[in-house]
Amino acid sequence: MTHLVRRSQLEAFELQANAQYVSTMVVHLRIYFPERYAADDDVMLSEKVRASLRKANDFGLYSQRDCCRFVSLAAIYGRDFPDEPASRWVREVLTDELGGSPSARMGRALELALYCEDVERRNRESRGQFDSDTQPWQPSATHMDDESIWDRDLLQRPHTGQGT
Amino acid sequence: MTQISSLANADGAAMALPQTHSNSIAVSCAARSNLRQAIEVQVVGEDGAPLEGVAVELKKGATQVMTSRTRLDGVARFEPLDHGSYEIGLTELDAGAWEPAGTSALIMSTVTTSEPDWRPLAPTSHPAFTHSAIQGECIARLAHRFGFFPATIWGHKRNLDLADKRRDQNVLYRGDEIYIPEKQSKRIDGIVGRRYVLKRKGIPEVLRLRFLRNGRARVDEPYQLALTSADGAAYVDRCGVIDRDGYILAFVSPAITLAKVTLGQGALAEVHRFRVSHLNPIDTVSGVKGRLQSLGYYTGTIDEMIDEALHSAVAAFQTDNRITADGDATEKAFVSALKRVYGS
Numbered sequence: 001m002t003h004l005v006r007r008s009q010l011e012a013f014e015l016q017a018n019a020q021y022v023s024t025m026v027v028h029l030r031i032y033f034p035e036r037y038a039a040d041d042d043v044m045l046s047e048k049v050r051a052s053l054r055k056a057n058d059f060g061l062y063s064q065r066d067c068c069r070f071v072s073l074a075a076i077y078g079r080d081f082p083d084e085p086a087s088r089w090v091r092e093v094l095t096d097e098l099g100g101s102p103s104a105r106m107g108r109a110l111e112l113a114l115y116c117e118d119v120e121r122r123n124r125e126s127r128g129q130f131d132s133d134t135q136p137w138q139p140s141a142t143h144m145d146d147e148s149i150w151d152r153d154l155l156q157r158p159h160t161g162q163g164t
Numbered sequence: 165m166t167q168i169s170s171l172a173n174a175d176g177a178a179m180a181l182p183q184t185h186s187n188s189i190a191v192s193c194a195a196r197s198n199l200r201q202a203i204e205v206q207v208v209g210e211d212g213a214p215l216e217g218v219a220v221e222l223k224k225g226a227t228q229v230m231t232s233r234t235r236l237d238g239v240a241r242f243e244p245l246d247h248g249s250y251e252i253g254l255t256e257l258d259a260g261a262w263e264p265a266g267t268s269a270l271i272m273s274t275v276t277t278s279e280p281d282w283r284p285l286a287p288t289s290h291p292a293f294t295h296s297a298i299q300g301e302c303i304a305r306l307a308h309r310f311g312f313f314p315a316t317i318w319g320h321k322r323n324l325d326l327a328d329k330r331r332d333q334n335v336l337y338r339g340d341e342i343y344i345p346e347k348q349s350k351r352i353d354g355i356v357g358r359r360y361v362l363k364r365k366g367i368p369e370v371l372r373l374r375f376l377r378n379g380r381a382r383v384d385e386p387y388q389l390a391l392t393s394a395d396g397a398a399y400v401d402r403c404g405v406i407d408r409d410g411y412i413l414a415f416v417s418p419a420i421t422l423a424k425v426t427l428g429q430g431a432l433a434e435v436h437r438f439r440v441s442h443l444n445p446i447d448t449v450s451g452v453k454g455r456l457q458s459l460g461y462y463t464g465t466i467d468e469m470i471d472e473a474l475h476s477a478v479a480a481f482q483t484d485n486r487i488t489a490d491g492d493a494t495e496k497a498f499v500s501a502l503k504r505v506y507g508s
Contacts (some may be wrong), residue, residue, distance in 0.1 A: 098219040100232035101281040119398035126401045130388045
């Protein structure tokens with residue numbers, strides 16, 4: 001026996017599944033990022049999730065697993081994180097043609113984000129032991145303006161945790 | 165901490181979504197059917213430490229490739245694969261920049277249901293070019309940036325004149341013309357069910373910092389070393405004590421541009437900042453000034469001007485090293501002594 005499913009029915013299923021997924025992500029964000037979204041009601045948060053999901057799709061991310069990772073990164077780095085200078089490396093990882101499938105790229109971006117967090121935590125602890133400044137060392141503006149040190153080509157390179 | 169646990173739970177949340185049950189059935193079925201149908205490539209440095217972010221290519225037949233970058237454990241995994249022969253290469257690296265370092269049977273830890281990401285093999289070429297050095301570059305950093313083993317660049321016949329002039333591949337001068345040869349590709353055979361370890365040659369570099377007090381090595385003082393590179397990569401701070409010759413030695417990425425050393429702890433802590441590979445050749449005025457500044461004789465601006473401050477600093481150094489104190493920064497005995505005392 002063959003079941004025929006009309007296109008309109010498929011679209012209806014898809015809409016329902018998407019709505020269900022957005023609701024699930026809202027719950028996820030409420031649980032794991034309660035402070036960040038405390039000011040948002042569910043409608044506002046749902047809209048933010050939808051916006052993040054649209055961006056995830058732009059990077060070729062469609063599975064629930066990958067979308068959840070992307071939404072979580074957005075919660076940490078901010079909704080516009082792929083375009084922010086401080087987190088531009090994420091965009092570079094997600095669009096890296098040599099990085100494998102979009103899902104593999106997302107996995108690498110998440111791994112690097114975790115690694116950065118871990119390094120920052122460990123460095124804070126060791127700097128605390130030395131009683132020196134606990135902030136990561138940022139070169140002065142003078143240094144940053146000196147192209148002889150901060151090679152523009154190097155600045156374009158994807159973020160790499162250990163340096164290759 | 166919150167962010168880490170939240171991110172870590174991002175995976176967990178995905179698994180808790182609807183259809184988890186059917187997903188898990190699919191995974192266990194795949195685990196049986198895909199057993200050992202993978203190839204792993206681990207890229208390590210010369211110290212055996214894994215390297216993250218290295219582009220690895222798996223070639224199937226004459227027309228198809230799959231690419232991936234190594235993860236934090238240095239491993240790129242290719243799956244699911246049909247049984248057969250494949251070729252493995254590091255696409256961004258010259259043939260002389262890596263070599264096979266071992267292989268072992270693959271122990272399956274996870275199996276995914278993902279589809280293989282084969283793409284048509286695209287012709288690539290990496291033609292030779294000439295690079296004009298800027299301040300802060302050395303051969304190791306250029307080799308790292310362009311995907312070469314340092315000796316391949318430094319030993320190239322078209323760089324022999326430069327090598328003869330500079331003598332030290334760690335010390336270039338802005339405007340030096342370095343010939344970067346055409347990148348050669350290399351592949352090794354790969355068999356499904358095995359892990360291949362590939363060694364990236366020329367990484368890591370050794371960072372040497374020596375601390376003296378009144379000309380004598382500072383010994384056994386606790387230090388903390390923080391590293392920065394222009395690409396924003398994260399580096400774990402190194403902690404230890406200065407060795408008995410006054411040195412701090414650290415294996416580092418050639419990409420490192422800045423190093424901050426904190427000596428001592430608490431209120432007595434001293435902070436020293438260094439621009440890595442920033443020193444000019446010793447046959448330049450700025451190179452002499454830089455060395456004298458590091459040794460505590462010169463406190464002025466690092467430039468190419470021969471001025472009174474340099475004259476005084478040279479004379480003071482000459483006196484301490486029992487050379488005729490004429491203040492001449494180009495005098496042969498002075499240059500030789502400076503090179504010996506400074507170390508390069």
